[in-house]
Amino acid sequence: MKRILLVLGLLFAGAGSFAQQYRPVPSAEIYRKLQQLNVLGTVMYVAAHPDDENTRLLSYLVHHDHVRAMYLSLTRGDGGQNILGNEQGSTLGLIRTHELMEARKIDGAEQLFSHVIDFGFSKNPDETFQFWKKDELVKDVMATMQRYRPDVVICRFPTTGEGGHGQHTASAIVAEEAFKMLEKEKSNESDNSKVWVPTRLLFNSFRFGDRNTTSEDQFKFPINQYDPLLGEGYGEMAGRSRSIHRSQGAGTPQSVGASNEYFKLLGGKPMRASLYDDIDISWNRVGRPDIGTKIQQIIQQFDFVDPSRSLPALVALKKEIEKVEDYHWRIKKLAELNDIVSSCAGIMVEALANSQEAVAGAELPVSLQVIARSITPVQLEGASFGAAIEQGSARPCTLVSDSLYKFTFKIKINEKEPETEPYWLRYPGTVGAYEYDADKYAGLPVAGNYLTGGITFSVLGERFSAHAPISYKRLDPVKGDVVQRLRIVPAVSIGPVHSLLVFETGRDKKAWLRIRSFKQIEQLEIRVKESGKVIHSVALGNLEQGKDTLIMVDVPTAGLSGTDDKTYVTFEAVADGAAFSRSMHLLQYDHLPELQYFTGSWMKILKKDWKTAVKKIGYVEGAGDYVDGILDLCGLDVEHLNNSALSNPQTLQSFDAIVLGIRALNTEKQMNAWMPALLQYVENGGTLLVQYNTNQNLVTRQLGPYPFTLTRNRVTEEEAAVTITQPNARLLQYPNKISQQDFDNWVQERGLYFPAEWDKRYQTLFSMHDKGEQPLESAVLYAPYGKGHFIYTSLAFFRQLPAGNVGAIRLMMNLLSAGK
Numbered sequence: 001m002k003r004i005l006l007v008l009g010l011l012f013a014g015a016g017s018f019a020q021q022y023r024p025v026p027s028a029e030i031y032r033k034l035q036q037l038n039v040l041g042t043v044m045y046v047a048a049h050p051d052d053e054n055t056r057l058l059s060y061l062v063h064h065d066h067v068r069a070m071y072l073s074l075t076r077g078d079g080g081q082n083i084l085g086n087e088q089g090s091t092l093g094l095i096r097t098h099e100l101m102e103a104r105k106i107d108g109a110e111q112l113f114s115h116v117i118d119f120g121f122s123k124n125p126d127e128t129f130q131f132w133k134k135d136e137l138v139k140d141v142m143a144t145m146q147r148y149r150p151d152v153v154i155c156r157f158p159t160t161g162e163g164g165h166g167q168h169t170a171s172a173i174v175a176e177e178a179f180k181m182l183e184k185e186k187s188n189e190s191d192n193s194k195v196w197v198p199t200r201l202l203f204n205s206f207r208f209g210d211r212n213t214t215s216e217d218q219f220k221f222p223i224n225q226y227d228p229l230l231g232e233g234y235g236e237m238a239g240r241s242r243s244i245h246r247s248q249g250a251g252t253p254q255s256v257g258a259s260n261e262y263f264k265l266l267g268g269k270p271m272r273a274s275l276y277d278d279i280d281i282s283w284n285r286v287g288r289p290d291i292g293t294k295i296q297q298i299i300q301q302f303d304f305v306d307p308s309r310s311l312p313a314l315v316a317l318k319k320e321i322e323k324v325e326d327y328h329w330r331i332k333k334l335a336e337l338n339d340i341v342s343s344c345a346g347i348m349v350e351a352l353a354n355s356q357e358a359v360a361g362a363e364l365p366v367s368l369q370v371i372a373r374s375i376t377p378v379q380l381e382g383a384s385f386g387a388a389i390e391q392g393s394a395r396p397c398t399l400v401s402d403s404l405y406k407f408t409f410k411i412k413i414n415e416k417e418p419e420t421e422p423y424w425l426r427y428p429g430t431v432g433a434y435e436y437d438a439d440k441y442a443g444l445p446v447a448g449n450y451l452t453g454g455i456t457f458s459v460l461g462e463r464f465s466a467h468a469p470i471s472y473k474r475l476d477p478v479k480g481d482v483v484q485r486l487r488i489v490p491a492v493s494i495g496p497v498h499s500l501l502v503f504e505t506g507r508d509k510k511a512w513l514r515i516r517s518f519k520q521i522e523q524l525e526i527r528v529k530e531s532g533k534v535i536h537s538v539a540l541g542n543l544e545q546g547k548d549t550l551i552m553v554d555v556p557t558a559g560l561s562g563t564d565d566k567t568y569v570t571f572e573a574v575a576d577g578a579a580f581s582r583s584m585h586l587l588q589y590d591h592l593p594e595l596q597y598f599t600g601s602w603m604k605i606l607k608k609d610w611k612t613a614v615k616k617i618g619y620v621e622g623a624g625d626y627v628d629g630i631l632d633l634c635g636l637d638v639e640h641l642n643n644s645a646l647s648n649p650q651t652l653q654s655f656d657a658i659v660l661g662i663r664a665l666n667t668e669k670q671m672n673a674w675m676p677a678l679l680q681y682v683e684n685g686g687t688l689l690v691q692y693n694t695n696q697n698l699v700t701r702q703l704g705p706y707p708f709t710l711t712r713n714r715v716t717e718e719e720a721a722v723t724i725t726q727p728n729a730r731l732l733q734y735p736n737k738i739s740q741q742d743f744d745n746w747v748q749e750r751g752l753y754f755p756a757e758w759d760k761r762y763q764t765l766f767s768m769h770d771k772g773e774q775p776l777e778s779a780v781l782y783a784p785y786g787k788g789h790f791i792y793t794s795l796a797f798f799r800q801l802p803a804g805n806v807g808a809i810r811l812m813m814n815l816l817s818a819g820k
Contacts, residue, residue, distance in 0.1 A: 041281030044150035055238035062108035075118035086624035122166030131432035200268030308374035346373025351453025356472035495583020611735035613820035614656035622661030683786030706759035715750035742807030789818035
């Protein structure tokens with residue numbers, strides 16, 4: 001019994017990562033949970049990225065079939081573009097991880113991940129498996145299937161390539177191989193009950209645009225029905241769920257009206273009438289049909305006005321479930337029952353600290369607030385924390401219905417409590433995979449939060465529990481109560497303001513550092529290091545707790561080449577005998593909880609190996625990138641343009657060149673009005689550089705002075721050969737001579753959304769293509785217009801410049817200098 005309570009506590013500690021308070025759910029949701037309690041079936045949906053999942057089907061599985069449904073996304077969407085801000089790479093993956101988790105809160109399914117990284121668009125699975133170690137990924141998916149024991153596994157994409165993206169196809173290939181490997185292991189085991197094999201593997205065929213993989217001879221059934229308990233159809237719920245993928249601009253309409261979903265068998269037993277043919281999803285599965293009968297009686301007698309009337313029957317049910325021999329279903333259903341009982345009893349728990357941040361080893365006061373609303377008496381047994389209790393207790397008492405109880409504690413955070421951060425980002429990964437303890441974290445979207453406050457309570461002599469993360473609550477004048485979980489922070493955060501440092505031979509540089517202390521620091525020393533050797537140090541003295549400090553430090557550049565793409569300096573803060581070399585960051589978006597992560601405190605060193613003929617640059621923000629910041633670091637005077645500037649031709653003429661950020665023609669609502677003014681600026685002698693846009697949701701059709709259309713064509717192989725088709729073009733000669741070497745060491749991709757069918761007045765400069773494909777010649781479209789110069793480029797400058805690629809910087813300087 002103690003072991004079961006411990007496991008339940010861990011389950012709810014992990015659940016605490018998803019919500020900041022423990023609150024009862026509405027009666028309709030309790031009723032659904034009772035229906036799910038009576039079903040012992042699991043469906044796992046498998047695809048490659050956030051937003052690949054069929055949310056309409058997931059909603060149906062959860063709310064119509066009442067099975068446990070989960071989405072296994074192989075990646076966290078790290079390689080995509082971000083329409084909300086300038087986060088890229090693993091930081092974008094963190095945003096999309098939590099967008100998926102928020103989506104699952106809407107449709108009711110669960111979220112899982114594997115260890116591989118989305119490295120960007122790939123055109124076939126062969127390219128994908130150059131980055132993903134296929135055998136390791138198959139083992140990862142097998143382990144996830146073993147842990148969660150799905151009866152049915154459904155792939156979003158086929159193994160034959162119609163899904164387009166190479167990672168899409170790879171997800172189906174991996175799922176199929178994992179299924180076959182489990183079948184093989186089971187056939188070879190003397191005790192094959194140890195190996196879990198899903199009953200069937202399916203492909204959920206689709207119609208996407210002009211691609212149709214459905215056929216009437218496939219297994220199909222209608223979904224998208226209206227559900228009175230929800231007050232909406234499953235397609236309406238799915239539209240809300242999918243629209244949470246805001247960083248992708250994936251707003252989705254809410255569909256209504258029943259329609260068919262189609263499935264093709266990839267492995268296992270065929271279907272005749274249902275996804276669950278040959279699968280017993282009733283309590284008879286564990287030899288206890290009587291439990292199913294008792295749950296059905298509770299469902300039939302459920303009182304929507306007063307759910308607490310079900311408590312006596314639920315308490316009796318708990319005693320029966322505890323006798324179930326199947327450990328997997330016993331633990332899962334006890335956790336579900338605990339959740340149902342807590343909601344029926346109207347349990348609310350809040351564990352509130354007086355600060356949102358704490359250093360490991362710190363002591364802090366915590367207020368535990370508890371309330372129950374039930375006609376059946378609820379007895380408070382005690383309180384517990386995921387930290388040592390220094391002072392305070394919650395004495396056993398009967399919780400008077402709808403009366404708030406407050407208990408005060410002083411707790412001590414463990415000295416070795418890790419800092420709050422995504423578990424998959426704690427250690428350096430590879431190009432294709434994150435590194436972490438697979439046994440501990442297999443499948444989990446985030447690590448369990450063990451810094452919780454909770455209660456043990458009893459109803460009619462049976463014990464239950466409810467836990468909430470230790471959190472900080474503040475009153476926002478617009479939003480009202482804002483509750484965020486307690487974050488563990490380092491004593492000192494240190495990091496450079498910029499990730500690049502540009503220097504010229506013989507001239508030392510200075511770097512701005514941002515330092516924040518989270519406890520009182522008596523003596524602080526800053527060290528600048530290169531290749532592990534201290535090349536400069538400075539003593540700062542005392543720092544107050546919670547103080548942000550900006551300081552400038554010398555970075556000696558003598559002996560630093562900065563030309564091999566591998567020269568870095570690191571910054572270290574030494575205090576109280578400990579060294580700190582990480583910078584703390586917070587992501588704050590309205591649709592997500594606050595997300596803390598860390599980056600190494602380092603700067604890449606670039607020796608200035610380029611010339612420029614321009615100085616003053618105007619920048620129009622798009623979907624978010626770092627190009628403007630890098631141009632500033634390279635010595636240009638970059639000014640962000642607003643509506644006032646873009647409406648004043650005289651103001652625009654003061655700029656040597658104007659740059660549009662990525663996807664500005666997709667995201668900036670006023671671009672339809674601004675574009676004529678920008679083209680007038682070009683006609684009067686200015687240079688306009690437009691970075692890539694997508695061919696969907698264009699705000700204006702006037703992409704340039706002369707017509708061209710956009711496609712979805714890409715060059716995804718970052719090492720793809722580049723042919724210079726106009727070697728004598730002035731754009732490739734002045735002020736820097738561009739050669740093949742300037743395309744060395746590019747990252748992730750060459751370019752994306754290349755134009756097609758351009759006006760003959762545009763000139764092209766390059767030809768490039770992925771293996772086995774036709775050359776693409778529109779990486780740069782250049783046209784003189786009036787007295788000025790217009791340039792459209794699909795090259796991935798937004799990735800190359802932040803990566804410190806000198807060749808890309810040289811080419812950018814040439815494009816900006818077109819009019820000089």
